[in-house]
Amino acid sequence: MTDLDDTDRRLLALLQDDAARSNQDLAAAAHVSPATCLRRVKRLVDEGYVLRRVALLAPDKLGPQLTAVVEVTLDRQGAEHLLAFQQRAVADAGVQQCYRVSAGPDFVLIVGVADMAAYNQLVERLFTQDANVRNVKSFFSVERAKFSTAIPV
Template sequence: MPVQLDDLDLRLLRELQRSNQLPVSELADRVHSSPATCIRRVKRMREEGVIVADVSIIDPAMFGKSMTVIVEVTIERERPELIDLFKRSVLKNERILHCYYVTGDADFVLLVHVADMEEYDAIITDLFHDNTNIKQFKSLIAIRKIKSSTHYPVTRYTGAESAR
């Protein structure tokens, strides 16, 4: 269930998404509040699960992972235990950055960053070749990144959004 956030909370979230390394005094100036209020509000939003992590975004290319692959996976049988088996194999593979269970033609969509086709081949061999429940997979190689953002557009939640 969404939490109630006021305008100050939203301003704090916008600033923290730009940089969570700001000194509290500067953050307070930017959102027109006191440092103590900012600390208290940010702490509350962490406790409520609004803020889930404070991380540094790393460029995969700096580690030789300049190739992005989106993988659409279709499974043979959608039995819960087989779906869970695939999910577990994905969760234990640290080279898979994102995995979504989806509707449509595919059952799962994965995102991986690799150095080259040889590394990608090793990933698909690990995941798919011994799994008899994989019907097919389709690899989409990204030519160029057009947009990649970790900034969620924070606005006041009214409940009307879910009524549409």
């Protein structure tokens, strides 16, 4: 992997802000030539700094969505039990983010579903049918004050 210089960091920050920019616009914003921009972005992608380019959708335009932050504690915390739950959680379409955490619950999930009925179906799939799930604590979002995918570069 290459050490990142100021130009690389500028390009990464600009891509995080709007990955749909044309190479011309990105180069101008980064104060480099289009050829340099293209070469640098290709290298950053090839070296794994850019995992993928996605569109962030406006949830309010797509209809109601229920967002929950869910703490999950397992009975048995052996590596195989943690991995088994993690694999099931990340495979579920309702789980948007999955974190294994310490000093508290075993996992924190960010869940996004259409409504409470869909949430109850997720609960049945992930928690109720798993004999190793000891405790589930859910917090339902009433307002999203901030949402960002940006990583400081």
